[in-house]
Amino acid sequence: MTAARAALRLARHELLLTTSTLRWATRRGPHGVRAGEDLPVPYAAGQHAVTLCFLFASVVETVVLALLIPWPLVHLIALVLGVWGCWFVIALHASLAVRPHVIGADGSLRLRYGALLDIRIPAERIASARVERRYPATSPGAVDERGHADLAVAGQTTVTVELTEPIAFTRVLGATATARAFRCYAEDPGSAVAALRARARLDPA
Template identity: 45%
Template sequence: MGIKEFITQTRRLAAHEGRWMTSLGLWMVRRSHGVGEADIAVGYARAQAAMAYGMVFVFVVETVGVSFLLAEYPDIHLVMLVLDLYTVLMVLGLHAAAVTRPHVVGPGELRIRRGARLDLRIPLERIASARYDLRFPDANKSEDGVLDVAIASQTSITIELTQPVTVVSLLGRRTEVHTVRCHADEPQAAIAAIKKLLPVDR
């Protein structure tokens, strides 16, 4: 990896961190990001909520336990306390990003999002079909031209495209996809909202 690429990826990671930190603030005031008055927000965070809160509980218990163990070593204790508190904050921030950055069905496009990591804009004219399709994709396997946006290891909506769209990963990798699979808390309602905006012949 060259220096230029390293700097670019570092900036991307810093921007990602800024997004989930911003999401914490939005979550506290119960606001969403990127949802206009004419848009329909499609939530997907419910499936991962139990896991996220469970992880927070485990990390809080670990923080307390480590604090007792390192009480006699104040310098090490301070370092570990900062790291543990940051971990708790990050887990909350990542979940907050999923809550405050839902999928968005708008008059001209469909936005498929995964927290602060992914924001894919699909023009409605490129959508051939949208259907309910519950799947549990293998994270270690991928299909050419297919994007799995799984939440809690599941997807419930499959969107077929008439033309491919470009997906940009967190670190900047670009991939062309013709099928997008994502999850929604209420998949049938999400599909109905998408179909309502598609041309009648689709």
């Protein structure tokens, strides 16, 4: 990826974080979910504790540096970076909350990780879905040697979706990857799997 494309992706991500935060603050409801048709599958609650820890650490760091740094210019730079860090933690949580996974009325599946990942899987590509708790130590969208992609939240996944054939998707930094199975986190994995099986007309496991 060229520097220009990387800069454009970063700018787009910042814009999506901002719009997600505004949607979250104004309680406008989840993004990309058609009322009465699609079923949102929330996952943000799995990261509440981690988000609070990061936010607390960012606030403490910002306050401490503001009190300790005596040089005006360095003080201003540290303050701006500290405030941006606090905003980023809140915006990331907001993007997770307002951009849930989505099970379409037609049985399709849209897997997301905030504003970073957006993967669409047609119903005819879904072979099976099951509740399965795993603890992968990978970044969002990472694909292992078996072609399984992980979208872990707070280091865990609760749903595994197997495909009839691999699909390509765009990873966080813009690279293209291919996976034949996806493991994601859902707050209520049992209900999510049951709904996906019913809408995609999958055989029970």
